[in-house]
Amino acid sequence: MQNQEEINRLKNVVQQLLDEAKQQGASGAEAAFSVDNGLSVSARLGEVETVEYHCDQGIGVTVYFGQKKGSASTNDISSDSLKETVKAACSIARYASDDEYSGLPDAELLATEFPDLDLNHPWDINAEQAINIAIECENIARGYDKAISNSEGASVNTHQGTRVFGNSLGFLQGYQSSRHSLSCSVLAGSGDAMQRDYWYSVARDATALESARQVGEKTAQRTIARLNARSLSTRQCPVLFAAEMASGLIGALIGAISGGSLYRKSSFLLDTLDTQIMPDFVRIHEQPFLRGALGSASYDSEGVATKARDIVSDGILRSYVLGTYSARKLGMQTTGNAGGVHNLTVEPGSNDFAGMLKLLDTGLLVTELMGQGVNRVTGDYSRGASGFWVENGVIQYPVQEITIAGNLKTMLRNIVAIGNDVDLRGNIRVGSILLEQMAIAGE
Amino acid sequence: MPLLEQVTQSILAGNGLQTQDVDRVMAVLLSAPVDAADIYFQSSHFESWSMEGGIIKEGSHSIEHGAGVRVVSGDKTGFAYSDRIELPILLEAANNVKAIVRHGQQARRQIEVAKSWPQLYQPLNPLKSLDDQAKIDLLKRVDSETRKQDSRIEEVMVSLIAAYDSVLIANQDGSLAADVRPLVRMNVTVIMVENGRREQGSMGGGGRSDYSFFLENDRAFEYGREAVRLAQVNLQAQEAPAGNMTVVLGPGWPGILLHEAIGHGLEGDFNRKGTSAFSGRVGERVASDLCTVVDDGTLVGRRGSLNIDDEGTPTENTVLIEKGILKGYMQDKLNARLMGVKPTGNGRRESYAHLPMPRMTNTYMLPGQSDPEEIIRSVKKGLYARNFGGGQVDITSGKFVFSTSEAYLIEDGKITRPVKGATLIGNGPDVLTKVSMVGNDMALDSGVGTCGKDGQSVPVGVGQPTLKIDGLTVGGTSV
Numbered sequence: 001m002q003n004q005e006e007i008n009r010l011k012n013v014v015q016q017l018l019d020e021a022k023q024q025g026a027s028g029a030e031a032a033f034s035v036d037n038g039l040s041v042s043a044r045l046g047e048v049e050t051v052e053y054h055c056d057q058g059i060g061v062t063v064y065f066g067q068k069k070g071s072a073s074t075n076d077i078s079s080d081s082l083k084e085t086v087k088a089a090c091s092i093a094r095y096a097s098d099d100e101y102s103g104l105p106d107a108e109l110l111a112t113e114f115p116d117l118d119l120n121h122p123w124d125i126n127a128e129q130a131i132n133i134a135i136e137c138e139n140i141a142r143g144y145d146k147a148i149s150n151s152e153g154a155s156v157n158t159h160q161g162t163r164v165f166g167n168s169l170g171f172l173q174g175y176q177s178s179r180h181s182l183s184c185s186v187l188a189g190s191g192d193a194m195q196r197d198y199w200y201s202v203a204r205d206a207t208a209l210e211s212a213r214q215v216g217e218k219t220a221q222r223t224i225a226r227l228n229a230r231s232l233s234t235r236q237c238p239v240l241f242a243a244e245m246a247s248g249l250i251g252a253l254i255g256a257i258s259g260g261s262l263y264r265k266s267s268f269l270l271d272t273l274d275t276q277i278m279p280d281f282v283r284i285h286e287q288p289f290l291r292g293a294l295g296s297a298s299y300d301s302e303g304v305a306t307k308a309r310d311i312v313s314d315g316i317l318r319s320y321v322l323g324t325y326s327a328r329k330l331g332m333q334t335t336g337n338a339g340g341v342h343n344l345t346v347e348p349g350s351n352d353f354a355g356m357l358k359l360l361d362t363g364l365l366v367t368e369l370m371g372q373g374v375n376r377v378t379g380d381y382s383r384g385a386s387g388f389w390v391e392n393g394v395i396q397y398p399v400q401e402i403t404i405a406g407n408l409k410t411m412l413r414n415i416v417a418i419g420n421d422v423d424l425r426g427n428i429r430v431g432s433i434l435l436e437q438m439a440i441a442g443e
Numbered sequence: 444m445p446l447l448e449q450v451t452q453s454i455l456a457g458n459g460l461q462t463q464d465v466d467r468v469m470a471v472l473l474s475a476p477v478d479a480a481d482i483y484f485q486s487s488h489f490e491s492w493s494m495e496g497g498i499i500k501e502g503s504h505s506i507e508h509g510a511g512v513r514v515v516s517g518d519k520t521g522f523a524y525s526d527r528i529e530l531p532i533l534l535e536a537a538n539n540v541k542a543i544v545r546h547g548q549q550a551r552r553q554i555e556v557a558k559s560w561p562q563l564y565q566p567l568n569p570l571k572s573l574d575d576q577a578k579i580d581l582l583k584r585v586d587s588e589t590r591k592q593d594s595r596i597e598e599v600m601v602s603l604i605a606a607y608d609s610v611l612i613a614n615q616d617g618s619l620a621a622d623v624r625p626l627v628r629m630n631v632t633v634i635m636v637e638n639g640r641r642e643q644g645s646m647g648g649g650g651r652s653d654y655s656f657f658l659e660n661d662r663a664f665e666y667g668r669e670a671v672r673l674a675q676v677n678l679q680a681q682e683a684p685a686g687n688m689t690v691v692l693g694p695g696w697p698g699i700l701l702h703e704a705i706g707h708g709l710e711g712d713f714n715r716k717g718t719s720a721f722s723g724r725v726g727e728r729v730a731s732d733l734c735t736v737v738d739d740g741t742l743v744g745r746r747g748s749l750n751i752d753d754e755g756t757p758t759e760n761t762v763l764i765e766k767g768i769l770k771g772y773m774q775d776k777l778n779a780r781l782m783g784v785k786p787t788g789n790g791r792r793e794s795y796a797h798l799p800m801p802r803m804t805n806t807y808m809l810p811g812q813s814d815p816e817e818i819i820r821s822v823k824k825g826l827y828a829r830n831f832g833g834g835q836v837d838i839t840s841g842k843f844v845f846s847t848s849e850a851y852l853i854e855d856g857k858i859t860r861p862v863k864g865a866t867l868i869g870n871g872p873d874v875l876t877k878v879s880m881v882g883n884d885m886a887l888d889s890g891v892g893t894c895g896k897d898g899q900s901v902p903v904g905v906g907q908p909t910l911k912i913d914g915l916t917v918g919g920t921s922v
Contacts, residue, residue, distance in 0.1 A: 051543050053523035053536070056796065071503040075526040088504040095575045097498035127542070150717055187718055187839055192872070194720060196839035234686040236922050264495065264598055266634055266643060371844035372833045373866040373918070377634065377643045382866040382918040384844035401842050403866050403918025405685065439920045441685035
């Protein structure tokens, strides 16, 4: 379901901007225009807390004068403002240096096929209805068990937007998409023993969201499970990253094989193309054309066609993650990843979560990570963690106030198994990941 | 008041509005029995320049403006915003948001606030404080001076950012408050290689000033030298220890400890809701008696300073902890009213498109008596942490982390060798009770902090003297 009239309205503005850039002497230009409308409501302790109406738009242009580049953006689409924006971009380009790698993508790499990816499902819901869902969800969480002592509330968000991208090579495309979510967060215990947790569901189509009951119950269960958490003594042990934490590990890998990190030589995976970086059972691939998925796109942020392809297979790094500029810097071709990856999928193994716990046997299950202690240059990894101590495949007690540390290069090689309990709520689709061993610091 | 006239002129008149139009929108908001209402107008100019590989690689410029309208009734908030500052759109937004008010409460006037306040920074437009050629020249000079420092340097990245933000806040009592907020920042990152080992060092600074800030005291070049020094130290770093040990934190930026361990937990919203590990603990001991911690938005020219917060309340120097005893919380208007206390000038928002909430400004600990060298000498075995990356806190359990980017082992009272970055983890409500020595070398950070909360980013500052903490968990790999 795409409103062509709205897409055309935005296309006209983008074309106007590209024409203006040409008028002002640019040898090439690209422009993007996005409009987003939304509603967010939250409820706490059984009553509405906030109602927010969102209405955002932004337009950005990049101009090239030969190999010099400048960018500018605004949220004012009056024709005077558009002229001024192009002028600001041109003025910056005059001061930028000649950069032999800079420029628009090669024309033959631009996307030419635009399948319907089923991304647009506006949710016909008003504030009152959204509030009722949030209240229901929070009530279920609060009423789940008498251990639930307080609440940060539940919220419902719905967004619908239109994005158009064009460049002076004649590319001009747009699409509409939607995104809805339901989330909840409650507290259990009191005083020094207080704990909090949350759960959320997100989807392009509201009918695919978990119900208020599912989200509310899961929130309550997760929160109660954290009560009476203790620290661990300092040790080495196997670590199981729950699926929602495993995506961070894979995200760090993608960061390290991204063009920007590579050409700046600030990556712990420099010069690893076609080498073994993970165990041979690991396959990681991109699926840009999944219908209705959160990361689907038929072209990247430069208009380059996306591709379904393997990034890692048999544990060997098959491809970097590149946009036009970084690819040229590295003497390669863009992989259609300007702006990021599209439904990056780690091939699931045969074990469900219970099976993964059995494989872990005795060790740490990590369900939350804190801080940004990941060094992309060296791969050194040290983060705050909480989760559960597991013995003989059975959860024993919750743990907190510990750190887990290692080096990502070794951590990636020491993956023992990947679960089939895949978390589909993000652009990285991965199940739980078991690592052979990490350093735990605690009391 | 010339500043108010200047901003009213640029934001209202510039969009064809008059102050009577603001009154009309306010009248719609106040037609429901609300406790508070405001309209927040904003106009922002932003630019960034970056250099890498020895060339000026990128520059960008942006102009944004918009207005947000808000009503508050009890603890309920209705909010809408638009990037079009036009009367019909603002009236429609006002009509939408007042629908949240369903229960008839008495309209009340807000607490009276001061009508004048000192200017902590000049209403400068930093984007125009240098011409573009001079900005480029500065970047190139910093790049080449930095590259000369060490033959092992492989890459240098320098960035320069400026923002020029004008805000106009209309409150329900008919008052208008304005602020013009400059903000600049520069950053230098160095990648260095030796025997195949690759390490990074990064340093930057800034404040509410214009680009001349970087020319004063050789600051821009000092960032480069410091980035090189940090990369040199990291090239020597060995595995960090793992476990609970005595930790000495250096002065300045390590004050991120205070921001994470206690700052967030003392924000009014969490305490009003009873979700913070510090809830209901005013008057209790939460730190050793060596510790006095303030949140001070009134420091001249600092990154976290504001003349008025985003609700029009003048900022204050708020004592959070005095000699170890919890004194109070940081408040915006909504939470102050519901808790029956005064707002403290901590109501901040990322932009017109975001709701205000209690946020920190510049959070720091006052100096103590100890000589920093005496503090190091007193440690038999421990960690000396001099620089940090980011941090995070769970305000409910009180657990917080922050990650070192420059740290050394202390052995027999001496700093011995550098160790790799490690995350430190502790418990907010008791970490400061373990502070056994406080240095006399209080310093503020160089002006690089950005704080995130509920998806909103705002610039902040931190600071502290050298501190000795008897027992904090260090997340190294050497078990």
